[in-house]
Amino acid sequence: APWVKFGLKNTVTDAVLEVIYVHKWSHKPHLEYVYIVIDSTSSAAAVNAMFDNRGSDEDLPIEVVAYNRPKPDNYTPGRATAFTYVYGRNSHGNSRRRVGSSSRDYYVFTVNWRGNTRDKTILDAGKTHAHRSYMFASRLDSVETRAKNLRDKTKSVTIEIEEWSPRRVDIYQDAAESKFVAVAASSPGTLSTSCPKAGTSLVCEGYSTPKIYYQPLFYMQCGTSTPLVFDPYHFTPLPGGRTFPQHAASGSAVRSYEKVCDLSARPTWKLIGFFDPNCSSLNTINENSYTYDGATCDSVGSTPTTSPSQSPSTSPTSNPSKAPSHSPTEPPPTMSPSTSPTSNPSKAPSH
Numbered sequence: 001a002p003w004v005k006f007g008l009k010n011t012v013t014d015a016v017l018e019v020i021y022v023h024k025w026s027h028k029p030h031l032e033y034v035y036i037v038i039d040s041t042s043s044a045a046a047v048n049a050m051f052d053n054r055g056s057d058e059d060l061p062i063e064v065v066a067y068n069r070p071k072p073d074n075y076t077p078g079r080a081t082a083f084t085y086v087y088g089r090n091s092h093g094n095s096r097r098r099v100g101s102s103s104r105d106y107y108v109f110t111v112n113w114r115g116n117t118r119d120k121t122i123l124d125a126g127k128t129h130a131h132r133s134y135m136f137a138s139r140l141d142s143v144e145t146r147a148k149n150l151r152d153k154t155k156s157v158t159i160e161i162e163e164w165s166p167r168r169v170d171i172y173q174d175a176a177e178s179k180f181v182a183v184a185a186s187s188p189g190t191l192s193t194s195c196p197k198a199g200t201s202l203v204c205e206g207y208s209t210p211k212i213y214y215q216p217l218f219y220m221q222c223g224t225s226t227p228l229v230f231d232p233y234h235f236t237p238l239p240g241g242r243t244f245p246q247h248a249a250s251g252s253a254v255r256s257y258e259k260v261c262d263l264s265a266r267p268t269w270k271l272i273g274f275f276d277p278n279c280s281s282l283n284t285i286n287e288n289s290y291t292y293d294g295a296t297c298d299s300v301g302s303t304p305t306t307s308p309s310q311s312p313s314t315s316p317t318s319n320p321s322k323a324p325s326h327s328p329t330e331p332p333p334t335m336s337p338s339t340s341p342t343s344n345p346s347k348a349p350s351h
Contacts, residue, residue: 006062008062010060018038023035089121113131166207170193198299206276222257223265
């Protein structure tokens, strides 16, 4: 409750250190660290002296004690707004959740996978770990009911590389037209693609699922710019020689697309597949500003069709035919011949 404070009690001397709040609890079970904020009048030396256990052969138990203060009038905690994080339960492996401020230029929220060799949850090359959790905001009095409903929907799974059924994803380019496209195989397990258009060439071979030593490749689009990047932050500016992540000047924002995109626009990133980072042809595509075009591999027919069009044009084309006919087409017979002669003779009787 907000009117309750707590302290850390030396159970040998009964001295209590009042704590304003906990900055960070230990995330390692074998290191009993806790980062606390105390009153500015208490020096580090005084705190160390309060819990000095030198000269003793016994551990010094430290107890958490609460300071109960008068409850405010008309306090109804159920109406308060609460933010809840539903992580799950009995999930295999070991992960770390971190929320809070730091020296970085953003508010930290991370879930770090911390597998170990003991229960074989360490992530080897090619493995994939996925974790589904939930966050929601609600009234405090509805937290328990909502959280219980979401608890069993959480999921934690590690996928071995042999469990995937990948398909090939290849990048083709048309150097003459400065275009490129990613072509995926027709079905999972198919490891070949095709690009029938003349003049195109295969430049990089990839896969739809993770592969050892391969990295995710993103297609970025912002206006007419369509580069391919392994690092979504490749176009992040680093002003004044700054380095990531402390790269933002005080009071300013740094956008990860600033080098290639107008700040009034919002780019998109799409995962193309997993590719060998040593594929040098990707540099050619980016350096020459090739444009991503889904029709790059579409082949245009070189021979005329055998049947006439059902909807002929009513005006001549602007360009002459490359294969003109040698004789005019014959008009088809009328579908509704007359059953009686006309009252006036034809001006152009047939032969």
